[in-house]
Amino acid sequence: MLDLTYTAPKPKVIAGAKHDWELVIGMEIHAQVSSNAKLFSGASTQVGAEPNSNVAFVDAAMPGMLPVINEFCIEQAVRSGLGLKAQINLVSAFDRKNYFYPDLPQGYQISQLYHPIVGEGEVLVELAPGVARRVRIERIHLEQDAGKSIHDMDPTMSFVDFNRTGVALMEIVSRPDIRGPEEAAAYVSKLRQILRYLGTCDGDMQHGNLRADVNVSVCKPGQYEKYQETQDFSHLGTRCEIKNMNSLRFIQAAIDYEARRQIAIIEDGGSVMQETRLYDPDKGETRSMRSKEEAHDYRYFPCPDLLPLEIEQAWVDQIAATMPELPDAKKARFMGDFGLTDYDANVLTAEVDSAAFFEAVAQGRDGKIAANWVINELFGRLNKEGRAIADSPVSAAQLGGMLDLLAKGEITGKMAKDLFEILWTEGGDPAEQAAKHGMKAVTDTGAIEKALDELIAANPDQVEKAKVNAKLAGWFTGQVLKATGGKANPAVVNAMVAQKLGL
Amino acid sequence: MSIDIDTARKVAKLARIRVEEAALPELARELSGILGFMEQLNEVNVEGVEPMTSVTPMRLKRRADVVTDGNIQAQVLKNAPDAREGFFAVPKVVE
Numbered sequence: 094m095l096d097l098t099y100t101a102p103k104p105k106v107i108a109g110a111k112h113d114w115e116l117v118i119g120m121e122i123h124a125q126v127s128s129n130a131k132l133f134s135g136a137s138t139q140v141g142a143e144p145n146s147n148v149a150f151v152d153a154a155m156p157g158m159l160p161v162i163n164e165f166c167i168e169q170a171v172r173s174g175l176g177l178k179a180q181i182n183l184v185s186a187f188d189r190k191n192y193f194y195p196d197l198p199q200g201y202q203i204s205q206l207y208h209p210i211v212g213e214g215e216v217l218v219e220l221a222p223g224v225a226r227r228v229r230i231e232r233i234h235l236e237q238d239a240g241k242s243i244h245d246m247d248p249t250m251s252f253v254d255f256n257r258t259g260v261a262l263m264e265i266v267s268r269p270d271i272r273g274p275e276e277a278a279a280y281v282s283k284l285r286q287i288l289r290y291l292g293t294c295d296g297d298m299q300h301g302n303l304r305a306d307v308n309v310s311v312c313k314p315g316q317y318e319k320y321q322e323t324q325d326f327s328h329l330g331t332r333c334e335i336k337n338m339n340s341l342r343f344i345q346a347a348i349d350y351e352a353r354r355q356i357a358i359i360e361d362g363g364s365v366m367q368e369t370r371l372y373d374p375d376k377g378e379t380r381s382m383r384s385k386e387e388a389h390d391y392r393y394f395p396c397p398d399l400l401p402l403e404i405e406q407a408w409v410d411q412i413a414a415t416m417p418e419l420p421d422a423k424k425a426r427f428m429g430d431f432g433l434t435d436y437d438a439n440v441l442t443a444e445v446d447s448a449a450f451f452e453a454v455a456q457g458r459d460g461k462i463a464a465n466w467v468i469n470e471l472f473g474r475l476n477k478e479g480r481a482i483a484d485s486p487v488s489a490a491q492l493g494g495m496l497d498l499l500a501k502g503e504i505t506g507k508m509a510k511d512l513f514e515i516l517w518t519e520g521g522d523p524a525e526q527a528a529k530h531g532m533k534a535v536t537d538t539g540a541i542e543k544a545l546d547e548l549i550a551a552n553p554d555q556v557e558k559a560k561v562n563a564k565l566a567g568w569f570t571g572q573v574l575k576a577t578g579g580k581a582n583p584a585v586v587n588a589m590v591a592q593k594l595g596l
Numbered sequence: 597m598s599i600d601i602d603t604a605r606k607v608a609k610l611a612r613i614r615v616e617e618a619a620l621p622e623l624a625r626e627l628s629g630i631l632g633f634m635e636q637l638n639e640v641n642v643e644g645v646e647p648m649t650s651v652t653p654m655r656l657k658r659r660a661d662v663v664t665d666g667n668i669q670a671q672v673l674k675n676a677p678d679a680r681e682g683f684f685a686v687p688k689v690v691e
Contacts, residue, residue, distance in 0.1 A: 144683050148668070149665035255684075
């Protein structure tokens with residue numbers, strides 16, 4: 094397999110009044126586990142249900158109800174940990190994070206502060222061919238999601254729906270290794286891609302199934318390197334946390350705004366206050382969530398309702414044995430085995446379904462040609478019609494069959510595009526459809542030669558011109574293709590023109 | 597460690613429990629008493645002793661990922677002081 098090596102990108106620099114500033118970013122990603130039932134109850138996780146219908150008494154925090162953990166959710170946390178090359182903790186435990194809010198009926202969130210199920214890992218975040226940031230993962234812990242408040246249904250009341258209350262989340266915490274807005278967005282994309290490959294989270298950001306809290310601080314150049322050497326945070330600036338971002342575009346805009354806000358404060362002689370902020374996409378700015386400040390005293394303590402979570406190494410090994418090939422490995426394999434460019438390999442491995450489709454087409458065929466057809470023709474057409482690869486009217490077998498006809502010279506490139514269109518709209522077997530629509534490349538050089546000879550005899554002026562300027566020989570190729578109704582192979586005609594004209 | 601009146605007031609507020617100002621000194625005294633007892637326990641040398649999490653050796657009970665509960669909206673909302681259109685209705689909380 095191809096061994097890809099990367100160099101680290103340059104951090105984003107913002108010019109200040111006196112000197113440059115660098116950004117330091119750490120992220121907490123909340124990824125909803127793709128389970129049927131909630132983390133500690135048997136209620137459904139389905140979205141779009143009647144309000145408060147996917148709620149068990151446990152979720153509503155009725156007195157005396159006890160949580161019982163969903164084993165599938167534990168497995169997904171372990172699987173995600175393995176996917177991030179992380180340490181799996183065979184013993185972890187649950188704690189209560191206490192705060193008061195109407196969407197939190199228990200008055201506490203069950204989380205894992207002191208003993209998370211997954212420890213240190215790593216994500217490789219590619220930013221350009223050969224350029225990538227290694228972002229260290231500090232931990233992944235399992236926790237409950239909160240409910241949802243709706244504020245615009247009544248002028249004086251807020252309406253609360255507990256359907257999401259108690260749904261399992263994996264909180265994936267990074268180290269402050271991200272150095273700019275683009276890197277932050279690329280990190281979220283990469284994490285999302287890995288989780289989707291693993292099938293542990295569907296990554297649907299629009300519905301909030303993947304959302305990010307972003308910690309941003311600024312520092313003078315050189316300070317970050319001191320932090321990396323010592324892991325001592327005092328070398329870095331005071332951070333602010335921007336909560337609940339579920340759009341890659343907004344994440345970038347919020348980081349940029351927040352960094353400039355902090356720089357302005359410091360350059361004005363002030364100091365940044367550590368606080369929680371919210372991004373307002375309409376105004377394009379962040380603002381303080383003052384009400385959250387006092388609640389920050391979470392009074393964590395071990396949850397007395399739950400024993401420590403002990404898992405067996407054999408079970409972890411069993412999960413490890415069923416891991417799919419992950420994006421980095423797949424990309425390297427596609428580049429090595431099929432000779433794809435970095436760009437094409439990225440496009441084809443973005444989604445696991447696309448990668449599988451491409452592989453089925455490319456198997457035993459020319460990988461680059463297969464990649465061109467899948468990316469340019471198939472993806473182009475799917476995008477235009479807003480379809481997913483799973484709903485592609487042209488199957489991998491059909492596209493492969495068409496590429497075989499093309500490779501054998503039985504159809505020309507132009508015919509292949511027409512045939513693709515026919516397969517898309519009518520379906521059918523590529524060879525049969527080609528025959529039915531009279532698509533047959535003229536491979537008989539006699540016919541091509543005859544047409545060319547006639548042309549040369551009838552156009553002595555063009556012959557002279559072509560001999561002076563070889564580029565004009567293309568005229569003959571064009572005329573022969575026209576004369577043969579586009580059925581001749583352009584490469585064969587080109588060669589013959591060059592030979593006949595003695596070019 | 598002892599709990600002073602300010603700390604007692606703050607803890608009550610965080611827990612959203614109304615405690616009248618006059619009751620705070622007594623509450624602080626009681627909480628301090630509890631913590632005092634804990635401190636007494638802390639004097640015991642437990643080095644090398646695993647924390648006990650259960651009286652009998654038990655493994656955390658697990659459930660399968662199957663929907664077995666829910667669809668009891670009426671019961672869930674039954675004790676709510678105010679519920680409308682399937683939602684709990686609470687005094688407006690806007691960030």
